[in-house]
Amino acid sequence: MSGATVRVDVPDDSLFGPENMPYGVFAPPGGEFRAGVRLGDSVLDLPALLDDPVFARPDLNSFLAQGPAARRVVREKLRELAESPLPADAVHAVEAIRMTLPVRIGDYVDFYASIDHATNLGRLFRPDAEPLLPNWRHLPVGYHGRAGTVVVSGTPVVRPCGQHRTDSGTPEFGPSRRLDIEAELGFVVGTASRRGEPVPVDEFADHVFGVALVNDWSARDIQAWEYQPLGPFLGKSFATSLSAWITPLAALTRARVPLPPQVPKPLPYLRGTDDTGLDIALTVTWNGDTVSRPPYSRMYWSPAQMLAHLTANGASIRPGDLYASGTISGPEPGQRGSFIELSWGGTEPVIVGGAERTFLADGDEVTITATAPGTASRPIGLGEVRGTVLAAHEP
Structure with missing residues (x-):
């Protein structure tokens, strides 16, 4: 990851501010599918930001299985990170990525x-x-x-x-x-x-x-x-x-x-x-x-x-x-x-x-x-x- 940073500016009328931050599974250009959250018109790369292998998987199932308490900790951490400049390699434009099913659906x-x-x-x-x-x-x-x-x-x-x-x-x-x-x-x-x-x-x-x-x-x-x-x-x-x-x-x-x-x-x-x-x-x-x-x-x-x-x-x-x-x-x-x-x-x-x-x-x-x-x-x-x-x- 390079040392460059970028701040994600979210317009006041955005439907995807830090109070939302939905989860998905995406692939950046030339990359593999991994977990991300949407912030404004950007997607935050979770394995890059949080250094946790659970987010490097092509579905969210293992993360979801960790339970409500662990998910609350991750959400609060992401909201804190969103207030500061982020590593440029961990921020991707929505229009530049590919999306797949966010979960592996059993039933x-x-x-x-x-x-x-x-x-x-x-x-x-x-x-x-x-x-x-x-x-x-x-x-x-x-x-x-x-x-x-x-x-x-x-x-x-x-x-x-x-x-x-x-x-x-x-x-x-x-x-x-x-x-x-x-x-x-x-x-x-x-x-x-x-x-x-x-x-x-x-x-x-x-x-x-x-x-x-x-x-x-x-x-x-x-x-x-x-x-x-x-x-x-x-x-x-x-x-x-x-x-x-x-x-x-x-x-x-x-x-x-x-x-x-x-x-x-x-x-x-x-x-x-x-x-x-x-x-x-x-x-x-x-x-x-x-x-x-x-x-x-x-x-x-x-x-x-x-x-x-x-x-x-x-x-x-x-x-x-x-x-x-x-x-x-x-x-x-x-x-x-x-x-x-x-x-x-x-x-x-x-x-x-x-x-x-x-x-x-x-x-x-x-x-x-x-x-x-x-x-x-x-x-x-x-x-x-x-x-x-x-x-x-x-x-």
């Missing part, structure tokens, strides 16, 4: 925690019945996704093929015609739990390290044909995009808000003092046009309740595991976090680039960003999750 679970989203889909699919199924207000509904197809933001998504029902009622196999997105918030596990021991609601912060934006791409026509009786399968498992940056829970203390009223009162294992929501505002752009602004504060089930339910049967969690909120939607049309809702099942097209659109076409790009109240009386950013649709590999 991925997707929930269905938005009452507005669940109500909208219930009205679309069961117009003559109660929109919410009988269990929905009693437990956070979820399913196990495919961890091996979680990809980092910016990775192209190939249109999936599968069976879908024709107008005659018989199935055919081919590319999805109703390719959709789901704007979600993901929660990254830091500390493991023991198999057979549930994680109580109030131990959420002991086990979850931080949050990251998620786009859980969905093939609605494939899903509609296959999901009964066992739920999502090929219509979901082809790709889930994850932001390259994980925002620590420590950066979101000002974003905590009460949950909406839960009626009926949840069963005792889903109650606690840490069952709070998060005031996070998402923005969905479709080919550069803003089409939706979903509010996470409207979510019915809290991230702590999701974790408590996920482990209630004794299922264990490990560092790097990911669970997501499910589609985030609000009560207004402009707050819907999926295109099946925005276009109301394809009957009410959305104007994108001056044209009427319902579902995704090849070449379309979707970007999801988000902000939250920060601890320095200014908003912080959760990075972005972005993906472009490529044509299917037809048989």
Whole structure:
């Protein structure tokens, strides 16, 4: 490392000030992947700054496994370092680096925690019945996704093929015609739990390290044909995009808000003092046009309740595991976090680039960003999750 130093100047309106400092895994030009944190428009090279081999790995799992106390020490050390000139070799411009998945994901679970989203889909699919199924207000509904197809933001998504029902009622196999997105918030596990021991609601912060934006791409026509009786399968498992940056829970203390009223009162294992929501505002752009602004504060089930339910049967969690909120939607049309809702099942097209659109076409790009109240009386950013649709590999 050279003796030159540089000071990282962060503009007052930056979404990535020292109160944020999200973690990611990056490679500088000509270098190997290693851990870093974002500060303004720069990335701080953690193995270079902290001289700790745990940060020289191509994922954050070993660092996360060290536990909350060790992570607090590192965060405070980085915030102190950010106030002084840093070795120039340990500071890289964001636009000059490559990013990869920040964690090695062993298990991925997707929930269905938005009452507005669940109500909208219930009205679309069961117009003559109660929109919410009988269990929905009693437990956070979820399913196990495919961890091996979680990809980092910016990775192209190939249109999936599968069976879908024709107008005659018989199935055919081919590319999805109703390719959709789901704007979600993901929660990254830091500390493991023991198999057979549930994680109580109030131990959420002991086990979850931080949050990251998620786009859980969905093939609605494939899903509609296959999901009964066992739920999502090929219509979901082809790709889930994850932001390259994980925002620590420590950066979101000002974003905590009460949950909406839960009626009926949840069963005792889903109650606690840490069952709070998060005031996070998402923005969905479709080919550069803003089409939706979903509010996470409207979510019915809290991230702590999701974790408590996920482990209630004794299922264990490990560092790097990911669970997501499910589609985030609000009560207004402009707050819907999926295109099946925005276009109301394809009957009410959305104007994108001056044209009427319902579902995704090849070449379309979707970007999801988000902000939250920060601890320095200014908003912080959760990075972005972005993906472009490529044509299917037809048989």
